Amino acid sequence: MLKLPVYLDYNATTPCDPQVVETMLPYFTQHFGNAASRSHSLGLYAEAAVDLGREQLAKLIGAETQEVYFTSGATEANNLALKGAFESYAAKGNHIITAVTEHKAVLDTCLHLEKRGAVITYLPVNHEGLIDLAALEAAITPNTILISIMYANNETGVLQPIPAISAIARKHGVIFMSDATQAVGKLPVNVNTDGIDILACSAHKLYGPKGIGAIYLRRKSPRVKLTAQIDGGGHERGVRSGTLNVPAIAGFGKACELAGEFMPAESQRLATLRDQLQTALLRIPGTSVNGSITQRLPNVTNISFEQVEGEALMMAADKSIALSSGSACTSASRAPSYVLKAMGLSDELARGSIRFSLGRFTTAEEIDYTITTITAAVQKLRQLSPFYPSSI
Ligand SMILES: Cc1ncc(COP(=O)(O)O)c(C=O)c1O
Incomplete structure (x- = not known):
């Protein structure tokens, strides 16, 4: 369950x-x-x-x-x-x-x-x-x-x-x-x-x-x-x-x-789950991954959702998924992430970005739930938005 x-x-x-x-x-x-x-x-x-x-x-x-x-x-x-x-x-x-x-x-x-x-x-x-x-x-x-x-x-x-x-x-x-x-x-x-x-x-x-x-x-x-x-x-x-x-x-x-023991198998497992999540979320129009996809930790993907506020997305996910729109220490400030801005993202796109970080207790079932919930939440928010073009 x-x-x-x-x-x-x-x-x-x-x-x-x-x-x-x-x-x-x-x-x-x-x-x-x-x-x-x-x-x-x-x-x-x-x-x-x-x-x-x-x-x-x-x-x-x-x-x-x-x-x-x-x-x-x-x-x-x-x-x-x-x-x-x-x-x-x-x-x-x-x-x-x-x-x-x-x-x-x-x-x-x-x-x-x-x-x-x-x-x-x-x-x-x-x-x-x-x-x-x-x-x-x-x-x-x-x-x-x-x-x-x-x-x-x-x-x-x-x-x-x-x-x-x-x-x-x-x-x-x-x-x-x-x-x-x-x-x-x-x-x-x-x-x-x-x-x-x-x-x-x-x-x-x-x-x-x-x-x-x-x-x-x-x-x-x-x-x-x-x-x-x-x-x-x-x-x-x-x-x-x-x-x-x-x-x-x-x-x-x-x-x-424990980390030393688990690392080889765990990094493989997490990279597979992370890639499944990323591939599914990238099927949503107007999405992109932030940062190198080859030089990256196995457990993280940071994704931008055009025309969606990261905070609103997390609310729309009904708080059933614990996520972050930036680092824990700066997310209270609601300022767009300085890390993403330094990589050339606009304020707007940086605000529409979410960090998904997986770990030892993440299951395939949880990833499926996340894909379904986030996809539905993005669609819902875009339908409500007067600015979002239906063509994207
Ligand atoms: C890259 C990095 N450096 C430093 C810290 C701070 O670590 P601590 O919570 O142990 O003070 C963190 C934690 O958020 C971090 O991610």
């Missing part, structure tokens, strides 16, 4: 996998120790859970365990990376290169740094949502301390050419950071083959709990050094003070282990 609402907003957040919850539970009650309490067994038990979680995450991204530091999420990890690098590499320069389609956790941090004297280059993207590698290389100056380009875009799923970007960064001796929040757990991200020096990620995008994330910092060639943004007891080897959230770390670790 189909359970409503159908959830197709996995890029906003994912439910915890039941195995993740099971892993976490004992750390709230029985094994509640502080991972920094080395003087008794409760603390040591908690520390062992943190060590395991760190190992599980490190394995998923191809890192060494000592290169992984826990944070409250990817927003904090991005803030730490950008602000920490700006302070730590001040003697080298003050120039950071990023892209206009980054998440607000990067863009707003860059705005903050501009007020503190940073010079930021915001690379444009083409209509497929991709940056231009020649423009990236041309933007590098002797003052450039960091290149920050996301792995996968949250709204469109578009994948930037990460190994090519890191090769350019390395050639010029610039540290390369990637906000890989949407990629970790969905794709085989590997900090070494991808050439990433700093990586940000978050548990709640991969069936782990909310409020826990991590930052990866390369230890050798180059050794990345960031100035801590939270001072205190020196936890996480001084990179991020604060008592560790042991249950969340245990859950994050389990989520990473």
Whole structure:
């Protein structure tokens, strides 16, 4: 039996996998120790859970365990990376290169740094949502301390050419950071083959709990050094003070282990369901896909419906499908998506765009329901519209 609402907003957040919850539970009650309490067994038990979680995450991204530091999420990890690098590499320069389609956790941090004297280059993207590698290389100056380009875009799923970007960064001796929040757990991200020096990620995008994330910092060639943004007891080897959230770390670790196991089969399954959905929706006249369809996450498609308001479409779908017309953090503003606008969409078309993001618990039945419901809703809205030509 189909359970409503159908959830197709996995890029906003994912439910915890039941195995993740099971892993976490004992750390709230029985094994509640502080991972920094080395003087008794409760603390040591908690520390062992943190060590395991760190190992599980490190394995998923191809890192060494000592290169992984826990944070409250990817927003904090991005803030730490950008602000920490700006302070730590001040003697080298003050120039950071990023892209206009980054998440607000990067863009707003860059705005903050501009007020503190940073010079930021915001690379444009083409209509497929991709940056231009020649423009990236041309933007590098002797003052450039960091290149920050996301792995996968949250709204469109578009994948930037990460190994090519890191090769350019390395050639010029610039540290390369990637906000890989949407990629970790969905794709085989590997900090070494991808050439990433700093990586940000978050548990709640991969069936782990909310409020826990991590930052990866390369230890050798180059050794990345960031100035801590939270001072205190020196936890996480001084990179991020604060008592560790042991249950969340245990859950994050389990989520990473499961993601590694499920990834090959799951990405195939999701790509098939996503393609079925996309093909069916593109049969509706006046529709198009936003972003590259070859360089894209397997679970996402972002579709524009001409002459239809995304918000109205979601209402017309009777709230029986949980969808998003942009990223969760900006959808409250009702402004057209800056990501889609940067790709050349008009305000109107950007407003008529919907992100469909599938995940581990999405079924074929749910996709069929979505196709029928959205197709009917678009037709209904267009019939009501005095502007929509019957010829389209
Ligand atoms: C690409 C990207 N970066 C950063 C974040 C922020 O992550 P968190 O919710 O863990 O702070 C998100 C989540 O929306 C995201 O999609």
